[in-house]
Amino acid sequence: MARLTAILLLIFTFTSHLTEVVAFPAYGSLAGLSEEELAMIIPTLEISKGPPPDIHAKPDNIGVPVLVNDANHPYVPPGPDDIRGPCPGLNTLANHGYLPHDGVASPKQIMNGVMTGFNMGADIAAVVVFAAHLADGNLLTDKLSIGGPRDGSRGLNYHGTFEGDVSMTRGDAYFGDNHSFNETLFQKMQDEADPFFNTFNIRSAATHRFKRIKDGISGNPKFAFNHIRYPAGYAESVFTYLLFRHPWTPLPAVKMDVIRTFFQDGKMPDGFHRAPLPIGMLEIAAEVVLLWAQYPIVLPGHNVDGINTYRPDLTSPSLITWCWIYGDFVKNTVVKLYPNPSGQLRSALKRNLVYFHLPFAAVGCPPLFPYGLPLSEDEGLLDQAEVKGVVDQIQAPVSSGWSSTRVWDALVRTMTCWA
Numbered sequence: 001m002a003r004l005t006a007i008l009l010l011i012f013t014f015t016s017h018l019t020e021v022v023a024f025p026a027y028g029s030l031a032g033l034s035e036e037e038l039a040m041i042i043p044t045l046e047i048s049k050g051p052p053p054d055i056h057a058k059p060d061n062i063g064v065p066v067l068v069n070d071a072n073h074p075y076v077p078p079g080p081d082d083i084r085g086p087c088p089g090l091n092t093l094a095n096h097g098y099l100p101h102d103g104v105a106s107p108k109q110i111m112n113g114v115m116t117g118f119n120m121g122a123d124i125a126a127v128v129v130f131a132a133h134l135a136d137g138n139l140l141t142d143k144l145s146i147g148g149p150r151d152g153s154r155g156l157n158y159h160g161t162f163e164g165d166v167s168m169t170r171g172d173a174y175f176g177d178n179h180s181f182n183e184t185l186f187q188k189m190q191d192e193a194d195p196f197f198n199t200f201n202i203r204s205a206a207t208h209r210f211k212r213i214k215d216g217i218s219g220n221p222k223f224a225f226n227h228i229r230y231p232a233g234y235a236e237s238v239f240t241y242l243l244f245r246h247p248w249t250p251l252p253a254v255k256m257d258v259i260r261t262f263f264q265d266g267k268m269p270d271g272f273h274r275a276p277l278p279i280g281m282l283e284i285a286a287e288v289v290l291l292w293a294q295y296p297i298v299l300p301g302h303n304v305d306g307i308n309t310y311r312p313d314l315t316s317p318s319l320i321t322w323c324w325i326y327g328d329f330v331k332n333t334v335v336k337l338y339p340n341p342s343g344q345l346r347s348a349l350k351r352n353l354v355y356f357h358l359p360f361a362a363v364g365c366p367p368l369f370p371y372g373l374p375l376s377e378d379e380g381l382l383d384q385a386e387v388k389g390v391v392d393q394i395q396a397p398v399s400s401g402w403s404s405t406r407v408w409d410a411l412v413r414t415m416t417c418w419a
């Protein structure tokens, strides 16, 4: 009898583990799982190795605003099984067929999607995509969910790795929902719109960003605005009026009804054309500084002990300090998520860290190898032509010719705002 119970128990635990294992989604992050869990999950995964990003890729028709809300990319709202998350850019691309409609994609698919759909520069696209993949993706299947978690697994809206506090239209995780569109917050964006044109511009974005930070400090005892979240929070403010902009508006500003369709429905307005030139690391950096400079008192930090105890975090990188941002992300995000990986997972981490480093190599940042040097192609060892391609372009990122005009343009606009 005792033996029978033991056998039944064995079968029971076996089957219950089996269902658990079968249910583990291909896009679920493997961070934080124990050796035992990994040993059960990894054999069920379809292993796939993504290629290195081409950080100098340019879309076709450079200089021409291309119609992207076209007949081949109609808006199809998500169904009940499709994943959507905190990023209006990625939600929109999935709804218009620039990303798989179910919201699960590889880093390469996401890079292609953001470049084709919005003309985001390949360098900044690689930074954001590989940061997201290392933080929230499945490094063995090469798949990332643009939302989730749906079944206990992690995805882009997992709080504290990439997703963070004081989003423009999403609440803080502390208050519960951290990824759905929030009408109250949208109305606060509306309050900052240019009253004459009803548009959202650098001034609106800067003021809304600043007020959200103040709200966080005074309302959320666990408020944090540091590490990758600090530069990312500012960059997202800038994406709003640079990437959702209609290319024929004279200055970067977006009609509020257009902002709403992007943020709420993940939908491009009729006749939407993407930016004519790639918006890369340099453009974003210049604009981010100008936006920050409208309220130049916010430093990265967090509430140390309940509300209104915000202290600057001197170990947290600043805005466009690329090498610091890179090093901090590797040491404080990746290594903390994966303190002691082994086997295939360790190789996949090494490889994705090499890919993540490529856009930083192009601005002169030395690489870090927390898991050891890559020793094979599987571990991200690049062939010499690839490395040379990046090194040759050090300090000469994708769109430098255009940036000087953009910097000038942005400076003039800021002075106009201040005046």
Ligand code: HEM
Pocket (backbone or CB within 6 Å): 086, 087, 088, 089, 090, 110, 114, 118, 120, 124, 125, 128, 129, 132, 156, 157, 162, 163, 164, 165, 166, 167, 168, 169, 170, 236, 237, 239, 240, 243, 244
């Ligand atoms: C390259 C791949 C991208 C990834 C991995 C990514 C990821 C994310 C994540 C995780 C967030 C949430 C951060 C937070 O608010 O806590 C976010 C927010 C945001 N993203 Fe993306 N994003 C990408 C591309 C884009 C593009 C192409 C655009 C615009 C065309 C965009 C626009 C935005 C905006 C405006 C927000 C802020 C939303 C808000 O604060 O309410 N992103 N993104």
Ligand SMILES: *[C@@H]1O[C@H](CO)[C@@H](O)[C@H](O)[C@H]1NC(C)=O
Pocket (backbone or CB within 6 Å): 157, 158, 159, 173, 174, 176, 177, 178, 179
């Ligand atoms: C983010 O929001 C989702 C949905 O409301 C919730 O299930 C999840 O626990 C939240 N994440 C965190 C860590 O707060």
Ligand SMILES: *[C@@H]1O[C@H](CO)[C@@H](O)[C@H](O)[C@H]1NC(C)=O
Pocket (backbone or CB within 6 Å): 171, 177, 182, 183, 184, 185
């Ligand atoms: C939206 O945000 C406001 C202000 O932070 C908050 O009071 C409200 O509960 C949120 N609404 C939802 C539906 O989460």
